[in-house]
Amino acid sequence: MIALDGPSGTGKSTVARRLATALGAGYLDTGAMYRTVTLAVLRAEVDPGDAAAVGQVAEDVDLRISTDPVDQDVRLGDESVSAEIRGQAVTMAVSAVSAVPKVREVLRLRQWRIIEDVCAVQGGIVVEGRDIGTAIAPDAPLKVFLTASADARALRRANQDAAEGRRSTLEATRADVERRDGLDSSRAASPLQPADDAVWLDSTDLDIEGVLGRILDLVDERG
Numbered sequence: 001m002i003a004l005d006g007p008s009g010t011g012k013s014t015v016a017r018r019l020a021t022a023l024g025a026g027y028l029d030t031g032a033m034y035r036t037v038t039l040a041v042l043r044a045e046v047d048p049g050d051a052a053a054v055g056q057v058a059e060d061v062d063l064r065i066s067t068d069p070v071d072q073d074v075r076l077g078d079e080s081v082s083a084e085i086r087g088q089a090v091t092m093a094v095s096a097v098s099a100v101p102k103v104r105e106v107l108r109l110r111q112w113r114i115i116e117d118v119c120a121v122q123g124g125i126v127v128e129g130r131d132i133g134t135a136i137a138p139d140a141p142l143k144v145f146l147t148a149s150a151d152a153r154a155l156r157r158a159n160q161d162a163a164e165g166r167r168s169t170l171e172a173t174r175a176d177v178e179r180r181d182g183l184d185s186s187r188a189a190s191p192l193q194p195a196d197d198a199v200w201l202d203s204t205d206l207d208i209e210g211v212l213g214r215i216l217d218l219v220d221e222r223g
């Protein structure tokens with residue numbers, strides 16, 4: 001199992017999917033799980049600041065996530081919400097929802113179950129998020145903390161938004177990336193934090209191939 005943590009815009013998701021594909025492993029995007037709970041909160045017209053109500057939505061949510069790195073899909077019940085969870089409404093509210101301890105508890109249990117099931121069937125999984133190396137899998141044999149400069153992260157997010165048809169400006173994207181990272185790093189429950197034994201990888205001057213190559217080298221070194 002490989003734990004891949006870091007702030008937004010580091011290329012984490014692309015690297016994690018490519019890595020899982022190269023290793024024949026499963027893939028879990030925990031950010032998509034927090035985003036889907038956030039969408040359910042917004043649809044239920046619950047105030048993201050109302051922790052009790054938000055926690056209840058998390059307990060009730062019918063969230064289905066694929067662990068195939070090539071064919072990613074997230075569903076709320078039968079409805080595919082993969083595109084909607086990347087939209088502005090969810091992105092604005094997700095850090096508040098993710099800071100609710102009950103939400104983290106519910107998703108932690110689901111993540112543990114998925115990791116166990118996928119490892120039993122496929123022998124391995126790449127899990128990406130903010131607290132994988134610290135809270136979800138502190139015993140993971142390889143933990144990578146992916147970083148990049150704020151400028152590089154804002155530019156990557158803006159390019160990704162443009163490629164997927166979402167309208168944004170570089171300034172607005174940069175402000176959002178910084179706002180979210182600030183909230184994610186400062187929350188009390190499982191903040192964005194590198195594990196003590198994580199390998200730091202700065203992707204500012206590396207492309208996806210470069211990052212992937214470095215992680216595959218680490219996998220080889222650790223047998």
Ligand code: C5P
Pocket residue numbers: 008030031032034035094095096098099128129130131132180184
């Ligand atoms: O990775 P992504 O940008 O999709 O994550 C969206 C949000 O989900 C993050 O900004 C963070 O608030 C939350 N998150 C989290 N813990 C994780 C993964 C994501 O709190 N393990």
